[in-house]
Amino acid sequence: MxxxxxxxxxxxxxxxxxxxxxxxxxxxxxxxxxxxxxxxxxxxxxxxxxxxxxxxxxxxxxxxxSEGRRKQYQDSKAEYLRQIQKDVKNWIADQELAKRNRIARKSGSEVTFERSEIWIKLSENAT
Incomplete structure (x- = not known):
């Protein structure tokens, strides 16, 4: 069919x-x-x-x-898992950023950390 x-x-x-x-x-x-x-x-x-x-x-x-529905399901499942992974990484980066900025404020430092710095660290740890 x-x-x-x-x-x-x-x-x-x-x-x-x-x-x-x-x-x-x-x-x-x-x-x-x-x-x-x-x-x-x-x-x-x-x-x-x-x-x-x-x-x-x-x-x-x-x-x-049907084969088409199975493929569609697998594609949507893979996209869902990618989105979860991205959300978890964003949450970790936000937590780490908040922690670093909180420590910097407590120590009286004027330095604030940016999210891109956190992403670089997360990327290095992932490999």
């Missing part, structure tokens, strides 16, 4: 929305409904809801196990 992740997601949303709308509006089949040679009468309501549930499950599994 050569569906793209966008099409699979679109189909999942469409089938889910259609089923949810039918449920919310309490849609009842009138007369008979013929699908793929199977005739369903209006009293086969449970079979229709089961078929709709199976269709949602099928679309959901096709999307969930």
């Amino acid at each position: 050569d569906d793209t992740p966008d099409k699979l997601r679109r189909n999942l949303i469409f089938v889910s929305a259609l089923t949810l709308a039918a449920w919310w509006l309490r849609a009842e089949p009138s007369g008979t409904l013929s699908i793929l040679g199977t005739t369903l009468a209006s009293h086969d309501r449970d079979r229709l809801w089961t078929a709709a549930g199976v269709a949602i499950l099928y679309c959901g599994m096709r999307y969930h196990f």
Whole structure:
């Protein structure tokens, strides 16, 4: 199957929305409904809801196990981890900067440290 992740997601949303709308509006089949040679009468309501549930499950599994979705998930996970690492480094730099400036003020020094100096030290320690 050569569906793209966008099409699979679109189909999942469409089938889910259609089923949810039918449920919310309490849609009842009138007369008979013929699908793929199977005739369903209006009293086969449970079979229709089961078929709709199976269709949602099928679309959901096709999307969930698609290669494009897996790649998209891995890319977003890697970006999330990079962002966490960046946030932790920024927090460490801020803490170190505050500590150094606090020590400098206590000793009566007029010197204040800049963030770039802290980043250089963090980069040297990381290697």
